[in-house]
Amino acid sequence: QVQLVQSGAEVKKPGASVKVSCKASGYTFNSYGISWVRQAPGQGLEWMGWIRVHNGNTNYAQKLQGRVTLTTDTSTSTAYMELRSLISDDTAVYYCARIPNWGEEYFDLWGRGTLVTVSS
């Protein structure tokens, strides 16, 4: 079954870091890209960045540059999103999504999301 399965909910204190995983199955992991999108409570979707799995190239949203790192582990078909120096505004559901075609970065497969709560 083609799917992206994300790790469970996290609660973090301000200033901490969080690392969310996204395990792919049912397709050739190296042949696609992975993007990360977040959604604050009651808000819309915000793109965070993408990673090309086959060569590790990344592109990050300017707003998050320096705080976010996207990586992959091809041996386990898993993508990771690490966000550092967390603030309350980082409280959101974080989604991973598959990019099927380079040069056309729309998302044809989504994970169900991981809730990250930042609270003291």
Next chain:
Amino acid sequence: EIVLTQSPGTLSLSPGERATLSCRASQSISSSYLAWYQQKPGQASRLLIYGASSRATGIPDRFSGSGSGTDFTLTISRLEPEDFAVYYCQQYVSSPITFGQGTRLEIK
């Protein structure tokens, strides 16, 4: 950054009716690099349309996309009960990728 403005914010319709959702861009989106997604609580979001008018795999033909330049439309020809959800447009012509703020389609 390309800003996408969706209208209306909420659309109240009955099953069987036609839904027309709008997405307007702050600058022209070349090559029609615009996609539409459906989001339901607790479920993975679903790609409906890419390239402004190409239906994604498995999407029923009651969903159609149209438009070019700065004005795009998602049309659902006859609403089914499962179509009531939030819909987002997304541009991928330039970085950063951006989304509209969403249209909530609710049962009247």
